[in-house]
Amino acid sequence: MPRVSQPSASRATRRRARTRAALIEAAREIFAERGVEGATIQEITDAADVAKGSFYNHFDSRADLQRAVAEAVLEELGAALDRDVEHRESDPARVIAASLLSTLHTCLEDPALGRFIVRNGDVMEIGAAIGARGRRDLTRGVEVGRFHFGDVDTVLIVLAGAGQALLRARLRGEVDSRAEPHFLALVLRMLGLAADEAQAIAAETVATLERRDR
Secondary structure: OOOOOOOOHHHHHHHHHHHHHHHHHHHHHHHHHHOOOOOOHHHHHHHHOOOHHHHHHOOOOHHHHHHHHHHHHHHHHHHHHHOOHHHOOOOHHHHHHHHHHHHHHHHHHOHHHHHHHHHOHHHHHHOHHHHHHHHHHHHHHHHOOOOOOOOHHHHHHHHHHHHHHHHHHHHHOOOOOOHHHHHHHHHHHHHOOOHHHHHHHHHHHHHHHHHHHO
C-alpha cells in the first residue's frame, strides 16, 4: 500500500502562522471599522476565510485576539520609530518631534491602523515597547537639561492623548497637515523649550519628513 506522505512540521507551522496572521489582519480591519465590541468571532473568521472552529486553535477568546492585534499594531508603530534611529544620538527635542510625526504619518498612510488606534485608544496601555522608547527619550532630555518637567509618566499620558486626538482630527478631515508643526511646537513648549526654538524645530522636523517621503 502506498505510503501517504504527511506534511512536514515546518509546512504545518507555516500554515498555522498564515492562519493566525489572517485572523489578526481581518480583526484589525473590523475592529478599526466598528470597535472591538461591535465585532463577532464569526465575522472575523469569515473575513479571514477561516473555519470558525479553527479560531480557538489560535486564540482563547476575542479578548485574546484583541491583544494580539494590539501587539501587531504597536509593533508597526515601533518599526516606524526605529526608522528614525539615526536621530537617537542627537538632540532629544528633535528625537521626540521626529518620533511623534513619524508615528502620526504611519497611521495616516495606513488608515486601518489609524482607525484602530482611534477606536481602541486603550490599546496603548499594553504598549510597553512604545512607552519604553518615549520614556527613554524624555528622560535623556531631562538629564541633559533639554527638557524641564516633573513626571515622565504624566507627560507620556498627555502625549498619547494629544497624539490620538490629532490623528482622529486628521482622519476625519477636520484639520490638515498644516496642523502638524503647530502640534509639535506645542509639545516642545510643554517639555520646556522656548517658543521660538520649539517652532523652528517643529518646522525643521516637518520639512525633513517631507523630503524623506518624496
